[in-house]
Amino acid sequence: MAKRQERHQKKLDNKTKKQKKKASRKKLAKSTKISLSILAVMILLIITGTIFFFQKYGKEVTAAIDAGEEHAAKIQESDFKQHHPTTILDKNGQTIKELKTQERDYLTYKKMDPLVSQALISIEDKRFYEHHGVDTQGLLTIALNAATGKGVRGASTITQQLVKNIYLTPEVSISRKVEEMVMAQALEKRFTKHQILEYYLNNVYFGHGAYGINAAAKVYFGQSINDTSLLEKATLIGVTNNPGIFDPTTNKQNALKRAKLILKEMNAQGYITNKQYEKAVADDFTAKIHSNALNNQLDSNEVALAVDSAAKVLMGQQDFRFQYQFDSKEEEERYNKEYKVAYNKVYQRIISGGYQISTNIDTALHDQLQSILSNTMNAWQDRGENSLYTKQAAMTVIDNQTGNVVASIGGRGEEGNNYNRAFLSYRQPGSAIKPLVSYAPAYERGLLETTTVSDDRPNSTYPNNVYNASKGNLTLRNALAISSNVVAYKLAEENRTELKEPIYQPLAQMQFTGLDVGDDNPIIAVGGMTYGATTQEMASGIATLVNQGNYRAPLNINTIKRKDTGQEIFTQDDLTQQKIYSDDAAYLTIDTMKAVHQNADGTAASLNLAHNQYWAVKTGTTDEAKDLWTVGATPYYTVAVWAGDDTPQPQDNASVGQATKEIFKQTMDLLNNGKEDVDFQMPASVQKVDNQLVTRSSQTKQVLETRQNALQAATANIDTLAKQKANELTAAKLNTPMVEEASTFSNQLISERIDTLSQLEIIVTDTQDNWQIFDQYAQQVFTLIQQVEPSGGSLSDQYTNVYRNKEVEYAHEKAERNSELNTIKSQISEAKTQSKDLDKQISELKKQLDEARD
Template sequence: MAERRKDRRKNEKKQKLVLPLLSGEKKRQKPKKESTKRNKNFKSNRPSGGLSRVTKVSIAALTLMVIAVVAGSIFFLRQYGQVITAAVDAGQQQAKAIQESDFKQFRPTTILDVNGGVIKELKTQERDYLSYKDMDPLVSEALISIEDKRFYEHHGVDTQGLLTVALNAALGRGVRGASTITQQLVKNIYLTPEVSISRKVEEMVMAQSLEQKFSKEQILEYYLNNVYFGHGAYGINAASRVYFNKSINDTSLLEKAVLVGITNNPGLHDPVSNKDNAIKRGKTILGEMLSQGYITNDDYNKAIKDDFTASIHSDALNNDLGDNEVALAVDSATKILMEQQDFRFQYQFDSKEEEDRYNQEYLDAYNKVYQRILSGGYEIQTKIDPTIHQQLQDILTGVMQSWPDMDPEKNIYVKQAAMTVIDNSTGSVVASIGGRGEEGNTYNRAFLSYRQPGSAIKPLVSFAPAYERGLLETSTVSDDRPNNNYPNNIYMGSRGNLTLRNALAMSSNVVAYKLAMDNQTELQEPVYQPLAQMQFTGLDVADDNPIIAVGGMTYGATTQEMASGISTLVNQGNYRMPTNIQSIKRKDNDQEVFNLNDAPQRKVYSEDAAYLTIDTMKAVHQEENGTATDTNLAHNQYWAIKTGTTDEAKDLWTVGATPHYTVAVWAGDDTPQPQDNASVGKATRQIFQEAMDLLNNGKEDVDFQMPASVTNQNGQLVTRSSQAKQVLATRQNALQATTQNIDALAKTKANELIAEKLNSPMVSEASSFSTQLLADRIQTLSQFELIVTDTQDNWKTFDQYAQQVWALIQNVEPAGGTLSSQYTSVYRSKEAQYAQEKAALTSDVDRVEGDITTTEEQGKELDKQIEDLKKELNIRDTTRPSSSSTPSGSSSSSSESQERD
């Protein structure tokens, strides 16, 4: 019965498409005939042989429209011509690699440990995939009726949709327009959610290629088995199991329509949380199916009176990763493949709107690739060592057993902890311990939980950038609070002027805050710039504030990010993406798409700044007033550490490193609550200590590698940055002093001649001076050269001579006169000149300091250019054309949107 109905509908559809073509008729022919008839019956009052006024206006309007379209087309081509050409080339290149295995991943994704053993197999698509012939035809008919009415007529791109896109772009409405089912499939599998002219053109080119390679039925099959339906369900059969706990073929007509309706916006049309919207959308689809002849009136009337009960059956997907290390591996693989798919990761934003837009794009892209991995088709070789992981888990679990209280609802411990360990030689994650290890506690806090880092962040945002500016460990900063806007110290007071080494050892909040402010001003970059370069994903627009130097972030950081940051310091300022993946390979063509050995590094800090920061962190356990003096390692004498405590001790941290490993530990409640710093804080240091002792046992006890840009001069570490700053200042001062000396000598010589004139013999009686003689004295006084330098100031000499001349003038002109006016003009002019040169001296000092800053910035820019060039050369050497496609992904979030272009 079902087969007959299926064949009947297919034949009807073919007849609808074929008969008009055979008869030579076109669509909507009837309305045209009716229009012609109406024109015949229309009684015109215009004179025979002429055009009516209405006709003239219509022709004029049509002419203007044509001109506007032509002008718009010229503008469009000029505006986007090169972009479109590049997008066409990119689309054609990607289209060459399209293959059936991109849509049907029946080989399970396998995750291997460091020894090649299988840890986990992921194969959700293999279980839920339904071929076109095995799926109820009503499903694809419902999809076509609402998403792509001309699906069987176009070749991947609907001309009307293309005109809509062009019109929207010309009117400044963006590049949104009706996408065909084929285009949507291309976007879901191969492209990022970016909305742009180039991406739309690339999508169209690939859609046409897809139509050439596969039949319409195959395209419908691939779409319905890969599109996202919310709550982690990709594919309509998986969605049917999640919402209705049954196969799609066993659902009612209304349920089918409701499921198809979800794809437009999974959050808005969620049949569980937004049932009214889901029903409304479903009935709209049923109406379209009726009007297009896919269902009868009886079918429609019965379906719209129907109802359904939906709930989330999360176990239906069977894709629970469970293990912390496996969860990290899939997360890392997702981000790696997103990057290969040209997704542009962003970590700092100019506005909240930009941040929100990016977050939605990120979620869409992440979910697509994530589900792609779960569906199957990849071999992921990891660095996971189950033995080491279990030993480290046992350490954390054992230390935290002093807090046995359980959450009655979640059945996990109230007080939790997390730890990330990184191998400094490779940058890879050795262990990702996401909790206390109790049964059911599978949430990996190590890379998923953002917590305020407290003082643990100080080395990354305060001290390393300060050393970039040329400061040294012996540089001093006042611990005094100028006003209440500054954070208070945990010891509630000031310790006076502190060296940077002292300040970090005792964890001065005031000094860290002041350093962050100065870094922001002198380096002219956001306070969180280093964190953004190291891909801290919890950054917010509001975090461009020195308060983050004491851990006051909007969202916070993870132990993985903190460990990666400290490891960057150990790695001489070079950041490496933290991952426990060694390689990723596609199973369908056995092609390796990622290898850790080829992963690029990014220069975040200079070598000397990174080394000085690590050396300063040693003081935290070495100095008497350090915050970690109670911590000692059994196998290392060279190691760095930093503790962190937030307000009310809601989050407790210990981060640190030996030359071999970096460890970051956090402890607290999942819902932040005040902690006992003395006990919980000490627990984080104990976990750090025991983990380091385990990891470093048998390793060579060596110091951190000192770069050539750092030297030890009389017991003080001096860096290239500090020397460059000092040399520049010395040269500037020497040049300025030499110039001033030459100028001063010339002026002195001139003044000697003037003095001879002013001291020449005079008649003692004022009456004997002629007006001409006094005028000569005033002229001589105007030629006096003022000298204003760091070491000389001859204003008093000039003023002495001036007063002598003024006394003589008063004898001749007691009531004032021409001489008095001339004198006053000269004196005021010299007075203004002196004030100007005095101000210029101060300005020169400021300028020298500015030149120093500019030179440092130019040096940084040169370093960046060199690093970019290295990366470009490396990419040219290592990159090979790839035929791999980008997978689609999943998420458990029900609020994510998949609105059509």
């Protein structure tokens, strides 16, 4: 009995096992089906995204791969770690500044606390040690974002970020992303993971001028990175995501929140223990800016300009797309953000070391010119809270033979006044801008110095003249001499209309960096710009006029060399000139500017130069005289001088305005002493006829106007003769004694009108529907028919037939269009339904998978 029970129990156990095994197989099969279904959907999405991606970006991707490989071949260790300080050489090859920032703060991976790189990896690139420069998940994210219209953004690895920080501009595009990936993979082949971490942490930007983690620790916490707490280390790593948002001095709560997130990730990934985590999150920090932490203060105006010039040259070599005019405020803001990132990146590379920058800086000449400006401004001794003089001045001098900046005087030279206003400070230029935006373009149109323009204000939108009156018709030469605002405003408006280009177009072409979308307005002709211009930009604009209308970028550097290879990566010969104004327009403008000091009523009539009789000048005064200018040129030099308060305040024009003229005079007298007194070179396209300058542009304009007038007169004569002949024919018909013949004549005309009406094509599209136009013409014809056939007749029948046919045609076209629209709407609705069904299926599959796992 016991054996039988045992056998029975055994059978039951076997049956239970079989049932469990079968159920397990069913459950496994069900789970497998669910997994495979989800996998199939994912594969389908990936294939769809990939196909879309390569269809849309195929050629762009191929070009970017080639560019990435080309750049990757040039990667060197010295790109990340500079062993040689950057040196700035003067015109005689003597070192006037040595920059050693990276050499002082650079920390190798071995000497850096491991917690720093671990904090970075935990928040920025969890799979850093697994990938080879590009994370495949990040690549998938980019493809899907592109396919779904979300742009080409995607997660970047630390290696990719290093490539972007060192080599690429901040432009967001598919080509930049692909180029970045190619270079990142090349970087991983060349260097170890520890080297890449070292290079990244020593080159990334932390805000407040700090590049590199060690420099940042000194700036924010006043000590080396190895001496900071775990919370402070996490805080600094958090800053790299966005130095503005996570600034520990101005946005402590944001910085603390991100630091705690980093600590949480470090704990979860096993980099720190629970005890370390709890202690760090309970900790606090006090951050403040330690201004002496960075030894990269450029206290020389000329050196500051040299580094700025070099930075822009290197940005251009990295294919940064400089932009000076914009279609919208959003575009302008986007560009300014990209520019700042790109500029700071290159600027830091120069400061960190590795370059030899040869300049044309003449320190002795600079000191002389600084003395002229400082001594002239000594009459104003008031100082502000920062101990700097309240009333400041700035000046730029350009050599007209080369286009080089000879001197950049950024302030009055008192101790601590290191801000170079000459190329950094945007101020309203007042009337000093008139030659560039009003007169030169007007001469481009063919006007002459003797052309007259009324000084009367047509309406209240026009600016007042500084003399608060109208002098009637003025020649352009006289108008500039007395600085008529009305004439300058009128010329700017006419220039825009006739030349069909924005008023600020010449300024944009001459790289004025303070232009705004709102500056396409004739008010800028009297200095009413949104932001303004610098003395360097004003000087380069006038120098362009002297150089026969050819613009040259204002730099004070001759060459740039890489110290590690000795390669010369820039020379002045690389610069190209850009034609802004025609030769004759530029010359006429310079000649007109002579009247400003030659005419008895000119705004600079009291100004005389010791060594030159051939020179041009223009003064500028803004509302309430907040900004005062004197800009001008001899054949040898161009000088632009500004004076005013750093925070714009009304000035005494008589004294401060005179100071700008005195600085201009003394500077020109110093520079031109000993040089031959020659006139500006007159181009072959300008001739003197009957004691006035005549240009090729004006002659062309006169010929065209003469021909146009003759053509208009001839056309008017032909039109008159045609009308007279038609009237004679009509009169002959009307004078016939037979009424039937007159009626027939009218019927024929109306019948022809109906035929013409029948030939009008009916158009119905997304943007056009000309039924109302047809109906309007039809009503006009019907009115004529009623005059001839008030009770109906053959014309009425003919008209009705045409009108009904057109109604049918219109109804047909309209119906077809509506049918197409309905089809499209149906397709959209069907696509939405399918999308919802797919979402539902995926949701059900996920639910089944969860149940299977349970």
